Amino acid sequence: ADGAAYERALERHAGLAKPPGSLGRLEDLGARLAAIAGRCPPPIPSSPAVVVAxxxxxxHAQGVSDWPQEVTAAMVETVAAGGAAVNAIARTVGARVEVVDVGTLRLGPVPGGVHDERVRSGTRDLAVEPAMTIEECRAAIGAGARVAAELIDGGADLLVTGEVGIGNTTASAALIAAFTGAEPAEVTGKGANLDHERTPHKVEIVRTALARHAADTSVEARGSLGTLASLxxxxxxxxxGVMLAGAAARIPVIVDGVITGAAALAxxxxxPDVAGYLIAGHTSAEPGGRSLPDRLGEPALLDLRLRLGEGTGALLAVPLVQAAARVLTDMVTLADVTKTA
Amino acid sequence: ADGAAYERALERHAGLAKPPGSLGRLEDLGARLAAIAGRCPPPIPSSPAVVVAxxxxxxHAQGVSDWPQEVTAAMVETVAAGGAAVNAIARTVGARVEVVDVGTLRLGPVPGGVHDERVRSGTRDLAVEPAMTIEECRAAIGAGARVAAELIDGGADLLVTGEVGIGNTTASAALIAAFTGAEPAEVTGKGANLDHERTPHKVEIVRTALARHAADTSVEARGSLGTLASLxxxxxxxxxGVMLAGAAARIPVIVDGVITGAAALAxxxxxPDVAGYLIAGHTSAEPGGRSLPDRLGEPALLDLRLRLGEGTGALLAVPLVQAAARVLTDMVTLADVTKTA
Structure with missing residues (x-):
């Protein structure tokens, strides 16, 4: 991101028709958008798109979820058919929804309208072995980057991250603990479960996975990619992949909750430069929900106690990002106003 | 507001395709919209309008502001011309902007595009005498109600409150203190001033006004209308008037910050039934900014540290309100999804 454009945006804000600083967090956000685009005023995002991976x-075999794994594929169909929460909220903010099946368990073909980028049918059990090989992990990164690049080629100028996957709060807790050093109990919540009955067991599974990974002395397991593949x-x-593609194209990427936040930490x-292109959209009510905002050094834009995923919280932040860009373009200066007075 | 519709909306939420409760504050907000409209699912607001009074x-004669009073009329022209922060944010969320001059100091005519509802040229000095007579206060309420009713007749289905007025954080602090019993020092901030140099003086003026009003034993001064007129x-x-008209038409009204919040308390x-139609959109960074959320019993939807007024914070909450309604209409049920699984 471009520090000079950031500074020019803050200067511009100081001269606009309002008390200095009175647009609060929109001012810094607008300056970040200028830094991302490398120009001030930054472009006003008009074609947001959410990628639901x-x-x-x-x-799941460890009994971490109240839900059967079939729900993942069923939710993919629901999103593809337009009946999920992410669809309703995307319509509200004018975003297109792209679903990518990167590895659900399914017998039949991927339904129409869903990107078929299946690397394998689900991961391995991270409690007992690396969830992915490095090659599988790279393939999945490539799949996300490919879908994002297609969207950007098609005019998308603001990316939003979402996901569906029964069991993925357990993997997220493992990633967050590995990348931040947090205690598993601090970053493991009930996820989609109905209550906290399984939560202590989830914490134990995360501990087991972290110990298994720490003991893995293979070259494959080392480094950030090895950690992502393992856990x-x-x-x-x-x-x-979506985040890397967004950053490469100088397009902001809004991060949703605890799962997309775990991906953002990876x-x-x-x-490290990708951080400059990420915007924490919503603080998940899940205990690991603050990990990415903490890493970025500022709270998420929204805190509405959502814990649904799919990209719902991040989508709700889309108008805030658009507004932060638009005030830098549309507002007259204080000098213009006082000339009239 | 309709308690049965509220309950039906919560029941509906419990069966939608998501973990129960996982849409967080959007669930209660959607139920409130159902209560406001008296039906479930509630209508999805598609024509928001902000009234800038x-x-x-x-x-102002007491030296409470860094700005000359001419800035009020100049900002009215800026809003009418589309160059203020409120215009930029209204464009982002698809809201129309209606400006009402209910009593600026100006020599010439009210500019084109501005509702001319002038009751008098500014209030009297609330530190030394009642700011308005009861008749003037009623006329101003009527003006706001008239503009809101016209908007509703024209199809507006979500009202947003905004304002412009040099000196109005001092009057707001006096109203908030009078209606909540708060200490003036707790609810008086710098407002549009550049720093806190004048804040202790503002606190003293608010204290003086409250003492003056408390000592006023006339029939006119008693009661809520008398307090509003006086301070x-x-x-x-x-x-x-806007809020009363919205409630009468069963339309939600989003409240912005400290000035519109003070009006909401009045x-x-x-x-008292009006409370059911009000939505606290944004917590102003001003110290009195929490008064209305506290009165409504829940935090505002947004907290982006704005302290600009004009309706900017409330407008940013428009998509959240629309999303809360839309999920109740668009989402399929969990039973639909598990049938597929």
Missing amino acids: AADHGV GGLEHAALV AVALC | AADHGV GGLEHAALV AVALC
């Missing part, structure tokens, strides 16, 4: 998880999900890897670990 | 304040501004009164004091 879907996959299943071998760790993450195929949808995490695909979302890393993306930033792989490539 | 503008007036000047006699208390408020013409724009506060006009916004009370509206609820006049007519």
